[in-house]
Amino acid sequence: ISTRAFATSSARAVINNVTVIGGGLMGSGIAQVAAQNGNHVTLLEVNPELLQKAQTNIATNLTRVAKKLYKDDPNAAQQFVEDAKKRIQGTTKAEESVGDADLVVEAIVENMEIKHKLFKTLDEAAPQKTLFASNTSSLSIGEIASVVKRKDKFGGLHFFNPVPVMKLLEVVRIPEQSEETYQAFMAWGKSIGKSCVTCKDTPGFIVNRLLVPYIAEAIRMLERGDASAKDIDTAMKLGAGYPMGPIELADYVGHDTTNSILQGWQKKFPGNPLFVPCESTKKLVQEKKLGVKSGEGYYKYNK
Numbered sequence: 001i002s003t004r005a006f007a008t009s010s011a012r013a014v015i016n017n018v019t020v021i022g023g024g025l026m027g028s029g030i031a032q033v034a035a036q037n038g039n040h041v042t043l044l045e046v047n048p049e050l051l052q053k054a055q056t057n058i059a060t061n062l063t064r065v066a067k068k069l070y071k072d073d074p075n076a077a078q079q080f081v082e083d084a085k086k087r088i089q090g091t092t093k094a095e096e097s098v099g100d101a102d103l104v105v106e107a108i109v110e111n112m113e114i115k116h117k118l119f120k121t122l123d124e125a126a127p128q129k130t131l132f133a134s135n136t137s138s139l140s141i142g143e144i145a146s147v148v149k150r151k152d153k154f155g156g157l158h159f160f161n162p163v164p165v166m167k168l169l170e171v172v173r174i175p176e177q178s179e180e181t182y183q184a185f186m187a188w189g190k191s192i193g194k195s196c197v198t199c200k201d202t203p204g205f206i207v208n209r210l211l212v213p214y215i216a217e218a219i220r221m222l223e224r225g226d227a228s229a230k231d232i233d234t235a236m237k238l239g240a241g242y243p244m245g246p247i248e249l250a251d252y253v254g255h256d257t258t259n260s261i262l263q264g265w266q267k268k269f270p271g272n273p274l275f276v277p278c279e280s281t282k283k284l285v286q287e288k289k290l291g292v293k294s295g296e297g298y299y300k301y302n303k
């Protein structure tokens, strides 16, 4: 009996239809990885221009993946890209985006009010079966979930940039989350080729709780003039084996992102010296020098 019960519950939890909300850096990566692993994906953006931009980025990155997977077979590579692209449909209508979704992954701006508004709408529009997840880097999953009725079907699914390359998925639990939802999240993560780790709903979960203060400490070192950006980066690459140094990683992640993470944490946990935003980063954000994506941060890039 127990075997049959397990089979029934895991059959119910299978995820095929995934709706991704937001087609930015993270959302388009999530949509891509889901589609290239056989999911039918609906991608929601606020307007047709942003949708088009996301689809172009996805096509470019699918080609990079295909080239790697099918080095000696350009026809198979092209087929892989075409198949994955066909599995992604775009929309600008929130209510329609969740019609038959097994899972919704939200990857929009890090603003609690906007996330609440979105999830309220989706909770009304989505079928009962639909699981909800947020890809937030720094906000509380429990607080985001507070506006939905289906708290048992809610959790964090936190991906890393670049999503098609980074192998990790953090699966974040909240007390109301059912075991079935948790198991479905873990199984889905595995099915799209990620290694899953589990974490409680704490600031930054595992990776960002360690990575963001580390980046901020490196920037403070630069601000004090202890070493140059290039030498800090070289030191951590060659001395600690990191693929990128902390200053180039800060440029890569985007200063708007790290700055808003630190500002949010500082507000919530005043007095923690690890959570103090960096002055030079605040200045870069004001100047719209957000890092690689805007062509300049602590370093300059060719757009």
Ligand code: 3HC
Residues within 6 Å of the ligand: 061, 062, 064, 065, 068, 136, 137, 159, 160, 161, 162, 163, 164, 165, 166, 208, 211, 243, 244, 249, 253, 257
């Ligand atoms: N899509 C598909 N493939 C991509 C890609 C993308 N967006 N970006 C890079 N790749 C592939 C390249 O095609 C290349 O494949 P190949 O080895 O077969 O040629 C491979 O990845 C390596 O890329 P590059 O040769 O261009 O450059 P690197 O060897 O320097 O690797 C990197 C780039 C994978 C980004 C590596 O430097 C790295 O791992 N950096 C650290 C990234 C990191 O720490 N990310 C986490 C940030 S924190 C976060 O995301 C959390 C958020 O909440 C803030």
